[in-house]
Amino acid sequence: MEMCYRVICAFLLLALLSCLLMRKHKRKPQAKVRLPPGSTGWPYIGETLQLYSQDPNIFFATKQKRYGDIFKTQVLGYPCVMLASPEAARYVLVTQAHLFKPTYPRSKERMIGPWALFFHQGDYHMRLRKLVQGSLAPDNLRGLVPDIEAIVTSMLDSWDGRVVKTFHAMKRFSFDVGILTIFGGRLEERHKQELKRNYFIVDKGYNSFPINIPGALFHKAIQARKRLRQILNEIMSERRRKGVMNKDLLGCLMESSSDKDEHLSDDQISDNIIGALFAAQDTTASVLTWILKYLHDNPKLLEAVKAEQMGIHETNGYGNQPLTWTQTRSMVLTRRVILESLRMASIISFTFREAVVDVEYNGYLIPKGWKVMPLFRNIHHNPQFFRDPQKFDPSRFETAPKPNTFWPFGNGVHSCPGNELAKLEMFIFIHHLVTKFRWEVEGSQSGIEYSPFLVPKHGLPAKLRRASGTISSDAA
Structure with missing residues (x-):
């Protein structure tokens, strides 16, 4: 009887220990994998107002200092995980990009068009990306130099x-x-003016509150978006009727076929053309504005850049001969100014992704459906990677930055395919600006606007005057 009692007690004790061990084992992953630290702010609103009403440097730096390189917040009604280290950004955008999909507010997708390549991933995205990259290959850009130069002058x-x-x-x-x-310089003037007029209506309503009622900016933008589609239909119809397909972006899209001999639909082509216009505009315009300000604020640097550009200007007979692609590749100091402007301004402060499954990273859980935001601005302004990061110093680019610390055009399969075109615009603009003009910034030279890209206050009002001894290209 006593032996039986001991056996029963031993069995119960063993069962209890097993139960405790099982419970401990079940809790272990939960103890290890937890949400990142941080605050989600007010219900639904979260910390949207804090992010968009102040210098993003302050918002991000305060969070990073308090919580570390990974923290949670809530922006625009979505729970988010923000990542401020190069390793984390690379994890999301490159090494484990399949775990995170690009994501945009529904109103933005509607404005541009659901078939635009940056709303997609997988086979369709790769097909469109190759087409865009092909149209912007160096051989094609080389041929655009004289036309871009004419626009600048x-x-x-x-x-x-x-x-x-x-x-x-x-x-x-x-x-x-x-x-x-996009159109290779062969666009009829009437089409160009209609595209410009309607595009800028869409652009004005792009960041407005999505209220689709008559009179609202969003409603006007939606109507203008429909007209853009009609204009693009006319242009495509004319090309097909004439039987001529050019090697510009529109021609590449219209001639493209998949492995299954599937051609892009007109809707797909239109959405990607409008997407290309959006991608080509505000970011490049913002950087060019900052370049003008940085050069204005650094007279010695401006003189050094001018000396470099005057050497090319003299070689070209003081403007009697056009710039060449090779010459734009030889602008060493100017290139450093552009790279430092991209770092300092960090026009794209962050990018949005969405976790497609529950993801564990560095002991933290990123739940499925949460937005994930690699913070390019934090990385670009981190003193561990860039000494005295608030100082404008192009000499820092005399040597290459540490790997994965400089991503002005993003990284991975969704990095900007037009980055070489953007830099080409900057080279040509700077060349003609510093060799032919002098300028002064009007009014206050401090302050920043967030709309949503960072630009100097009031769009940097400036007055240009032709430098003495120079003449216009028309007069030449």
């Missing part, structure tokens, strides 16, 4: 002696270059 000549909001002028410039790249 025309813009600067029209600016001579006037006070102009730099950012707005750069938006028009970037739009004209986008039209050139």
Whole structure:
């Protein structure tokens, strides 16, 4: 009897220990995998107002200092995980990109078009990306240099002696270059003007509150978006009727067929053309605006850049011969100015992704459906990677940055395919600006606007004057 009692007690004790061990084992992953630290702010609103009403440097830096390189928040009604280390950004955008899909608010997708390549991943995305990259290959860009140069000189000549909001002028410039790249300079003037008029209505309503009622900016933008589709239909119909397919972006899209001999639909082509216009405009215009300000604020640097560009200018007979692709590749100091402007301004502060499954990273859980935001600005302004990061210092690019610390155009399969075009615009603009003009910034030279890209206050009003001893390209 006593033996039986002991056996029963031993069995119960063993069962209890087993139960405790099982419970401990079940809790173990939960103890290890937890949500990142941070605050989600107010219900639904979260911390949206804090993010969009102040310098993003302050918002991100405060969070990073308090919580570390990974923290949670809530923005635009979505729970988010923000990542401020190069390793984490690479994890999301490159090494484990299949776990995270690109994501945009529904109103943005509707404005541009659901078939635009940056809303997709997988086979369709790769097909479209190859087409865009092919149309922007160096051989094609080389042929665009004279046309981009003509756009630059025309813009600067029209600016001579006037006070102009730099950012707005750069938006028009970037739009004209986008039209050139997409349509190859063969677009009828009536189509160009209609595209420009309706595109800028769409652009104005792109970041407005999505209220689709008559009179609202969003409603006007939606109507203008429909007209853009009609104009693009006309252009495609004319090309097909004439039987001529050019090697511009539109031609590449219209001639493309998949392995199954499937051609892109007109809706798919239109969405990607409008997407290309958006991608080509605000970011490039913002960087060009900052370049003008940084050069203005650094007279010694401006003189050094001018000396480099005057050497090329003299080689070209003081403007009697056009710039060449090879010459733009030889602008060593100017290139460093562009790279430092991209780092300092960090126009794209972050990018949005969405976890397609529950993801564990560095002991933290990123739940399925949560937004994930690699913070390019934090990385670009981290003193561990860039000494004295708030100082504008192009000499830092005399040597290559540490791997994965400089991503002005993103990284991975969704990095910007037009980055070489954007830099080409900057090279040509700087060349003609510093060799032919002098300029002064009007009004306050401090302050930043967030709309949503960072630009100097009031779009940087500036007055250009032709430098003594120079003449316009038309007069030449």
